[in-house]
Amino acid sequence: MLLSFTELLSSTTLSFQNSALYNFVEENVRLCQPESVHVCDGTESEYDRLIQRQVDEGLLIKLNEKKRPNSYLARSDPGDVARLEKATFICSEKEEDAPNGTWRDPKEMKETLNGLFDGCMKGRTMYVIPFSMGPLGSPIAKIGVQLTDSEYVTLGMRTMTRMGKPVLDLLADSDDFVPCLHSVGKPLKQGETDNGVWPCNNTKYICHFPEEYRIMSFGSGYGGNALLGKKCFALRIASKMGRDQGWLAEHMLILGITNPQGEKKYVCAAMPSQTGKTNMAMLLPSLPGWKIETVGDDIAWLKYGPDGRLYAINPENGFFGVAPGTNEKTNPNALNSISRNTVFTNVALTEDNDVWWEGLTKQAPPNLTDWLGKPHDPSSGKPAAHPNSRFTVGIDQCPCLDPAANEPKGVPISAILFGGRRSEVVPLVHESFNWEHGTMMGASLRSELTTAASDVKDKIRSDPFAMLPFFGYHIGDYFQHWLNVGAKSEDKTKLPKIFFVNWFRKDKDGKFVWPGFGENIRVLKWIFERCQAQDEEGLDSTKNAKKTPIGFIPEQLDLEGLDVSEETMKMLFDIDRAEWEEEIAGVKATLKEKGGDKLPKELVNQANNVEKRLKEMWDLL
Numbered sequence: 001m002l003l004s005f006t007e008l009l010s011s012t013t014l015s016f017q018n019s020a021l022y023n024f025v026e027e028n029v030r031l032c033q034p035e036s037v038h039v040c041d042g043t044e045s046e047y048d049r050l051i052q053r054q055v056d057e058g059l060l061i062k063l064n065e066k067k068r069p070n071s072y073l074a075r076s077d078p079g080d081v082a083r084l085e086k087a088t089f090i091c092s093e094k095e096e097d098a099p100n101g102t103w104r105d106p107k108e109m110k111e112t113l114n115g116l117f118d119g120c121m122k123g124r125t126m127y128v129i130p131f132s133m134g135p136l137g138s139p140i141a142k143i144g145v146q147l148t149d150s151e152y153v154t155l156g157m158r159t160m161t162r163m164g165k166p167v168l169d170l171l172a173d174s175d176d177f178v179p180c181l182h183s184v185g186k187p188l189k190q191g192e193t194d195n196g197v198w199p200c201n202n203t204k205y206i207c208h209f210p211e212e213y214r215i216m217s218f219g220s221g222y223g224g225n226a227l228l229g230k231k232c233f234a235l236r237i238a239s240k241m242g243r244d245q246g247w248l249a250e251h252m253l254i255l256g257i258t259n260p261q262g263e264k265k266y267v268c269a270a271m272p273s274q275t276g277k278t279n280m281a282m283l284l285p286s287l288p289g290w291k292i293e294t295v296g297d298d299i300a301w302l303k304y305g306p307d308g309r310l311y312a313i314n315p316e317n318g319f320f321g322v323a324p325g326t327n328e329k330t331n332p333n334a335l336n337s338i339s340r341n342t343v344f345t346n347v348a349l350t351e352d353n354d355v356w357w358e359g360l361t362k363q364a365p366p367n368l369t370d371w372l373g374k375p376h377d378p379s380s381g382k383p384a385a386h387p388n389s390r391f392t393v394g395i396d397q398c399p400c401l402d403p404a405a406n407e408p409k410g411v412p413i414s415a416i417l418f419g420g421r422r423s424e425v426v427p428l429v430h431e432s433f434n435w436e437h438g439t440m441m442g443a444s445l446r447s448e449l450t451t452a453a454s455d456v457k458d459k460i461r462s463d464p465f466a467m468l469p470f471f472g473y474h475i476g477d478y479f480q481h482w483l484n485v486g487a488k489s490e491d492k493t494k495l496p497k498i499f500f501v502n503w504f505r506k507d508k509d510g511k512f513v514w515p516g517f518g519e520n521i522r523v524l525k526w527i528f529e530r531c532q533a534q535d536e537e538g539l540d541s542t543k544n545a546k547k548t549p550i551g552f553i554p555e556q557l558d559l560e561g562l563d564v565s566e567e568t569m570k571m572l573f574d575i576d577r578a579e580w581e582e583e584i585a586g587v588k589a590t591l592k593e594k595g596g597d598k599l600p601k602e603l604v605n606q607a608n609n610v611e612k613r614l615k616e617m618w619d620l621l
Contacts, residue, residue, distance in 0.1 A: 016168055020175035021145060025128055028147050028181055033119045034126035040154060042164015050151045058196025059152065060343070064353040069340040073355060074152060075373055076346055077198040080222045082388045083231065085469050087219075088206040090236070092473065097210070099471040100594070109207055116185065116203065116218050123188025124149040130168045130177075131161035131229055133238070133301075133315035138408035140247070140303045140313045142238065143171050146180035146228050150199070153182065153226045155343060159318040159392050161229045178213050178237060180228040185219040208232060210240040210472050222345075223320065223390065234299045234315045235470035243473060243481045246488065247303035251466045253281040254296045254312050254411065256402045257528050260289030265528055268300050268312055268496070269417035270466040272447045276419075276503060276516065278321055282333035282400055285521035287558065292521070293402035294333075295411060296395075297321070302413060309494045310485075311410035316395070323347050323389045325359040330517060333400050342393040346371040348384035357385035414531040416496045418465070420447030423506040425579045428514060428572040429523045431499050431530060431545065431552040435486035438498025440606035441551075443479050443594070444587040448504075462590040476598025479591075483602055493539055497531050500551070505572055513568050522562070526554045548575055549613035577614060584611050 016022065016039070029037060040046060051072065054060040060072040090098040091106035127148050134141025148154060157163055171177060185201030188194075204219035215232045217225060224231040238249035252268040271277040281297035296314025305311040319337065323344065326334050338344075348356045349369040356365055368376040368384045376384040395401060404411050418441055420426070432438035442465045449459040462468070464475060471478055489495050501523060503516045526544065530552075533543035545552040553573050588607045591599055 018168075018171060018173050018175075021130075021171070021177065024145065024179050025147065028117075029126065031114065031117050032121035032126060032147075032149070032183060034121035034149060035123050036125045037128065038125050039128040039168075040130070040158070040164055042158060042162075042166070046164075047155065047158055050155055054151050054155070057194050059194060059198065061349065061353075063344075063355065067352070067354045068342070071338075071340060071342045071344065071355075073347065073349060074343060074345045075198065075371060076222050077200050078372065079202070080198065080200040080220050080225075081346060081386055082222070083224045083469065084204055084206060084220060087204045088469070089208070090472060091207055091209050093211055097474055097477070099473070099475050100596070104207070106209055109205075110216075113205060113207065113216050113218060116205070117181070117183060117216075120183045120185050120187055120218070121149040123190065123192060127151070127154045129154060129157050129163055130171065131157055131163040132167045132170070133161060133229055133234055134313045135406045135408045136162055136166055136170055138313055138410065140301050140311070140410055141315065141408070142178065142233075142241070143167060143176065144178040144180055144229055144233050146182060148182040148226070150182070150184050150221050150226060152221055156227045156320070156392050157229060159343070159394050160227055160316050160320060162317055178215065178233055180215040180217075180233065182217045182226055182228055183219075184221045184226075206232065208236045208472060210237065213237055213241060227320070230299075230316070230320065231470055234301075235467070236472035238301065238315070238472070239467075239470070239478065240472040242301070243477065246485070247301065248310075248482070248485060250300050250302065251298070251470055252300040252312075252416070253277055253298065254294075254300050254314055254413075255281050255283070256293040256295060256404070256411065257524055258291040258293070259525075259528060263532070265414040265531055266295070266312070266411040267415045267417060267524070267527070268302070268413055269419060269501075270442065270445075271419040272421070272445070272463045272466045275421050275447065278319070278334065279331045279517065280520060282331055282398065283520060283524075284332060284518045286518040286561070287521050287525060290521050290525065292400060292524075294395075294398050294400050295402045295405045301410075303410070304488065305409060305412070307494070308489065308491050309412045310496055312413050313407075313410040314395075314405065318392060318394045319398070321391050321393075323355075323357040323360075323391055324383070324385055324387055326357070327360050330359075333398060336399045337397045338391045338393050341397060342391050344389070344391050346386035346389035347391075348376060357389055358383050413496045415499060415527050416442075417499045417501050417527070418442045418445050419501040419503070420445055420463070421504045422446075422448060422460075422502050423504060423510075425576070425583050426500070426502040426505070427550075427553055427575060428503075428505065429499060429501045429526065429554065430548070430550055431497065431527075433551060434539075435489075435492070435495050435498065436483060436602055437551070437606050437609075439479065439482045439486065440587075440591075440603045441498060441500050442482070443603055444590050444607070446586065446590060460586075462594060464590070464594050474596075474598055476595035476600070479595055479603055480598070480600045483600055493534070497527075497534065499527055507571065513571055515562070515564075519562060522557050522559065525558055550575060550580065550610055580614055581611070584614065
């Protein structure tokens with residue numbers, strides 16, 4: 001006979017009277033059949049107990065306490081190391097409402113999943129994780145409840161979200177929460193333990209039910225497949241919520257920029273993987289007197305405030321960052337953040353029990369143990385750390401954390417940036433003419449793959465709004481929603497200005513021509529001052545801006561103290577007519593491919609306008 005939720009409840013002191021939550025847990029206790037149930041309170045003592053349990057079971061390795069206090073290393077199964085796009089589905093009622101190629105019938109998928117979840121938690125504890133995406137009590141924040149049988153996931157959710165009793169107290173008797181069910185899919189027989197082996201299942205599904213605002217994930221214990229508050233809730237489900245409720249859920253960093261006079265503006269930026277997004281969020285400016293502070297490095301939720309401006313929160317509360325390539329030059333603030341109280345996954349282990357990954361230092365330390373737990377052979381050509389190895393750390397350890405990072409109302413956004421990795425064609429920075437033009441720029445975002453290729457042009461992929469893996473509904477409807485959000489503004493001067501940046505332009509020898517990293521503040525300064533000029537002079541301001549067919553570019557960047565030649569600057573802002581005619585043809589193809597029958601005519605018109613300006617306005621260059 002199956003025991004009820006209340007009969008299985010473990011020694012936690014928490015209980016709740018919320019009937020919707022009780023029924024959600026009770027239903028899945030009966031389905032998954034855990035050995036015990038624990039309602040998470042989110043306390044430090046609970047975290048410490050879970051850490052120790054993982055250490056005792058051989059699933060976490062304690063690192064050198066002197067070098068890396070209160071930090072641990074996890075090693076996942078080699079088949080469970082990254083997001084699984086081929087196993088990620090949008091189970092909308094109508095196939096036409098799902099992004100391209102991701103649809104599954106919701107009824108059929110639930111039948112499949114219920115068969116997999118049946119008895120999947122035998123021998124394990126079910127952890128009930130109440131969590132808030134965003135500051136507690138924020139008008140933009142949302143609450144979720146995840147059920148999981150993974151201690152690793154429970155630890156990660158405590159780091160990445162606001163989790164525990166305060167969330168239950170805030171939820172009270174409301175049924176306004178996103179139900180999230182997760183299992184690693186590896187039940188244990190009586191007396192059996194994981195014995196140091198990462199639990200997962202060869203069969204994996206990550207499923208979203210957008211009409212219900214519901215998530216079900218089976219078989220993976222890793223990252224965004226299992227920490228369901230991250231991409232699953234914060235982007236796929238939240239993007240659908242945003243469309244239904246009139247706000248935006250975006251794959252964007254949020255940062256604050258303060259000039260030497262103490263004036264501050266906030267910026268969001270959307271960029272595909274491996275284009276310097278986290279580095280930008282934690283940038284150390286090279287220009288004296290300028291300051292960058294971090295609100296978030298990955299996800300932004302934007303909603304209109306009472307004053308008619310778009311305000312943004314970071315729905316997360318930590319960093320789940322890629323380790324390889326992170327070093328003192330690329331991101332010293334990130335290194336500082338992970339100096340303590342961090343869980344690393346799939347990095348290498350040094351002989352003195354510290355962590356290492358490719359790019360951390362020029363030379364690898366001797367006698368490394370690789371991410372698979374084997375002695376590393378440098379001559380093998382194989383990396384010591386997995387290319388997608390990660391660190392999980394609380395945002396409060398970030399040395400450049402913005403004072404308003406936990407402000408419930410969010411921060412007012414002055415500019416939105418899109419960016420991609422383009423070795424040619426696209427200038428260092430250009431500004432849209434208006435919201436509709438900017439929406440077209442985001443919708444047609446294209447970026448080069450980072451794998452080596454002799455013909456780079458054949459390795460460009462479209463990634464609209466840097467959201468391609470994360471859309472929760474049809475991409476054409478998403479494009480229209482962006483246009484609708486802009487149209488909703490009663491005062492267009494309060495809308496964020498939209499820009500496109502490209503740090504990756506190369507010369508004929510294949511070398512990057514812009515130094516990047518801390519020098520990117522020079523571009524951000526121009527963006528800051530363009531927003532400032534339009535605040536003071538109106539939308540028609542052309543202060544330090546040169547009009548081109550594709551948008552405004554700087555008349556001049558602040559290059560004081562930077563050794564960059566006039567020839568280099570000309571290359572960075574070169575807008576070649578033939579290249580751009582080819583580019584806009586690619587843009588129109590991208591819009592048609594991704595938007596399909598639902599592509600808004602306004603975006604087609606905007607692309608046509610660029611094409612027309614290329615033909616008629618070239619004398620302006």
